[in-house]
Amino acid sequence: MFTGIVTDVGRVRSIERRGDTRIEIATAFDVEAVAIGASICCGGACMTVIEKGSDAGDGWFAFEVSDESLSRTSIGAWVTGTAVNLERSLRMGDEMGGHVVTGHVDGLAVLESVEPAGDSHRIQLLAPDGLEGLVAEKGSVALDGVSLTVNGVQGRRFWINLIPHTWAHTTFHDRRPGDVLNMEVDPLARYVARLLSTSAASGGR
Numbered sequence: 001m002f003t004g005i006v007t008d009v010g011r012v013r014s015i016e017r018r019g020d021t022r023i024e025i026a027t028a029f030d031v032e033a034v035a036i037g038a039s040i041c042c043g044g045a046c047m048t049v050i051e052k053g054s055d056a057g058d059g060w061f062a063f064e065v066s067d068e069s070l071s072r073t074s075i076g077a078w079v080t081g082t083a084v085n086l087e088r089s090l091r092m093g094d095e096m097g098g099h100v101v102t103g104h105v106d107g108l109a110v111l112e113s114v115e116p117a118g119d120s121h122r123i124q125l126l127a128p129d130g131l132e133g134l135v136a137e138k139g140s141v142a143l144d145g146v147s148l149t150v151n152g153v154q155g156r157r158f159w160i161n162l163i164p165h166t167w168a169h170t171t172f173h174d175r176r177p178g179d180v181l182n183m184e185v186d187p188l189a190r191y192v193a194r195l196l197s198t199s200a201a202s203g204g205r
Contacts, residue, residue, distance in 0.1 A: 120161050
């Protein structure tokens with residue numbers, strides 16, 4: 001479980017495509033404190049650390065990505081040098097700074113526009129088809145692993161304001177219109193929608 005509060009922006013160090021795809025991420029995390037088998041949210045997707053190391057003081061960790069994950073996330077478009085939002089999993093007693101994020105990507109949102117709004121930036125996105133009903137004004141959504149508040153919704157389109165800190169300390173300042181972002185809806189919205197659909201299917205009984 002994660003909170004959507006990014007604690008490091010890593011870089012793709014290498015990609016090896018074989019049965020599954022092996023990816024190494026350079027990070028400022030203290031990799032000595034990262035256990036093999038630990039979960040790290042990488043660009044919004046929960047990945048399992050299978051190897052780690054340090055070269056000349058620069059830490060890195062590796063994970064493997066299945067074809068299923070590649071088909072449902074933006075990871076397949078990563079190349080060496082791609083910036084990646086990182087967050088280690090929650091520990092008991094950690095502050096819940098954002099909202100509950102599972103690291104299970106629901107689909108790919110398309111970044112349609114980026115505009116200055118005072119010192120902040122206003123971004124407009126197109127939600128994946130079928131997820132528009134799970135995005136609510138003043139609700140939460142995770143984009144590339146970042147917990148964000150939705151400012152407005154119109155059909156599949158929704159808007160978010162990024163404060164200067166979020167803009168500077170995540171990968172958003174590198175994103176351009178047309179880019180796709182890993183999107184995870186608020187788990188509460190997902191379960192409420194499921195309950196409502198089940199109730200409707202059973203005739204409200």
